[in-house]
Amino acid sequence: MNPAGVTVISFKEPSREELRHNYLRRYVRALPEQGVIGIFNRSYYEEVCVVRVNPQLPRERPMSERPIDKTFWRDRFEDINSFERQMTRNGTIVLKFFLHLSKVEQKKRLLQRLEDPRKQRKSSASDIAAREQWDDYQSAYEALLTETSTPHAPWWIMPADRKWALRILVAHVIWRELAQLDLRYPPVDGETRKVIRLAIEKLNAE
Numbered sequence: 001m002n003p004a005g006v007t008v009i010s011f012k013e014p015s016r017e018e019l020r021h022n023y024l025r026r027y028v029r030a031l032p033e034q035g036v037i038g039i040f041n042r043s044y045y046e047e048v049c050v051v052r053v054n055p056q057l058p059r060e061r062p063m064s065e066r067p068i069d070k071t072f073w074r075d076r077f078e079d080i081n082s083f084e085r086q087m088t089r090n091g092t093i094v095l096k097f098f099l100h101l102s103k104v105e106q107k108k109r110l111l112q113r114l115e116d117p118r119k120q121r122k123s124s125a126s127d128i129a130a131r132e133q134w135d136d137y138q139s140a141y142e143a144l145l146t147e148t149s150t151p152h153a154p155w156w157i158m159p160a161d162r163k164w165a166l167r168i169l170v171a172h173v174i175w176r177e178l179a180q181l182d183l184r185y186p187p188v189d190g191e192t193r194k195v196i197r198l199a200i201e202k203l204n205a206e
Contacts, residue, residue, distance in 0.1 A: 007032055010041040023047050024083055031087070044083070045096075048076050048144045053136045077147040084153040093177055094153040097170055098145060099160040103134060
């Protein structure tokens with residue numbers, strides 16, 4: 001695969017400017033053009049996961065006065081499902097991978113990151129804080145997986161404790177989707193074939 005045909009976007013905390021708009025806006029602006037594979041590292045699902053577990057986080061201004069209740073989250077799930085439906089209607093294939101990491105394996109990786117000087121730069125106090133909210137995150141994950149796994153954009157839940165197995169599973173799903181596209185090189189028109197034939201004859205006559 002030509003890397004020129006792949007874009008990777010890692011979303012950070014929303015900026016002050018982004019908080020002045022609807023939460024989906026920055027993801028819409030990052031959608032790949034036709035023929036390009038776009039990879040979102042984190043996505044709009046943060047808005048129904050991290051924000052749900054941590055309601056004190058800042059939200060976009062148009063919604064900041066709205067109370068956070070069951071209706072709020074139901075509406076967000078509907079927003080996301082509609083957004084993904086719009087993408088698929090316009091020819092985009094949406095692949096969503098949930099990397100399911102066990103609590104034991106997460107502890108192991110966090111300790112490795114903290115104890116290895118080469119990996120300490122990746123450490124963050126928020127990692128430990130999030131681990132203390134493990135049960136809350138599991139509840140949020142369960143809700144978003146239930147409400148947003150649709151026929152046009154299903155979730156792929158991948159066991160992530162073994163990185164090699166995870167990579168094989170994800171690669172298989174992507175390969176299968178690409179194979180179904182039946183991609184082919186564009187056909188050569190008659191005029192181009194004529195030019196090619198003359199070029200071959202000219203080179204062979206040297």
